[in-house]
Amino acid sequence: QKEVEQNSGPLSVPEGAIASLNCTYSDRGSQSFFWYRQYSGKSPELIMSIYSNGDKEDGRFTAQLNKASQYVSLLIRDSQPSDSATYLCAVNDGYSTLTFGKGTMLLVSP
Amino acid sequence: NAGVTQTPKFQVLKTGQSMTLQCAQDMNHNSMYWYRQDPGMGLRLIYYSASEGTTDKGEVPNGYNVSRLNKREFSLRLESAAPSQTSVYFCASSEGRGRYGYTFGSGTRLTVV
Numbered sequence: 035q036k037e038v039e040q041n042s043g044p045l046s047v048p049e050g051a052i053a054s055l056n057c058t059y060s061d062r063g064s065q066s067f068f069w070y071r072q073y074s075g076k077s078p079e080l081i082m083s084i085y086s087n088g089d090k091e092d093g094r095f096t097a098q099l100n101k102a103s104q105y106v107s108l109l110i111r112d113s114q115p116s117d118s119a120t121y122l123c124a125v126n127d128g129y130s131t132l133t134f135g136k137g138t139m140l141l142v143s144p
Numbered sequence: 145n146a147g148v149t150q151t152p153k154f155q156v157l158k159t160g161q162s163m164t165l166q167c168a169q170d171m172n173h174n175s176m177y178w179y180r181q182d183p184g185m186g187l188r189l190i191y192y193s194a195s196e197g198t199t200d201k202g203e204v205p206n207g208y209n210v211s212r213l214n215k216r217e218f219s220l221r222l223e224s225a226a227p228s229q230t231s232v233y234f235c236a237s238s239e240g241r242g243r244y245g246y247t248f249g250s251g252t253r254l255t256v257v
Contacts, residue, residue, distance in 0.1 A: 066243050080246070126245075
């Protein structure tokens, strides 16, 4: 059984701070790693993908992957109230369907 | 570019009624998926279609049927709705087996009374 674990939160950070979201996965064969953002009442939106160990930066977002430790993280710099959402981690082995975590709720207070 | 389009957006059914949720994508993706999302349960895969002409069960297929009508369209049918099927349903599509992630539709909020 492939599993993706996330702390459900909520993770509360003040505006302007760095939000750090973490995810661990069980399948060592995983090759693709994703972060989705889901606003309340909306559908998941892909915001970051990462395929190799290390960091990948896109604007205020940085995804970090450590395959040896089987964890993925998402850093959000200069957090804004508009970043308040649930963040879903997902992993894929290239053959089967994506495995999603249950998500971490992020609350950014003004 | 529409992406993944789901209809309807909202639906109320009585127990025992049937309905079909429609999904269409215009990204020429091979694979399509149906998920349900319930509070505290995360996204759960109902059925998926890896390519046109194939369908497979996911984690929670009971009470549902699917049809991959063509490469663009993938429908989900509830033959006899039950209150336990009250949920938000998402359709998604992907290139290949999801190596580049999924694109989700806007969802259908279904209530069975």
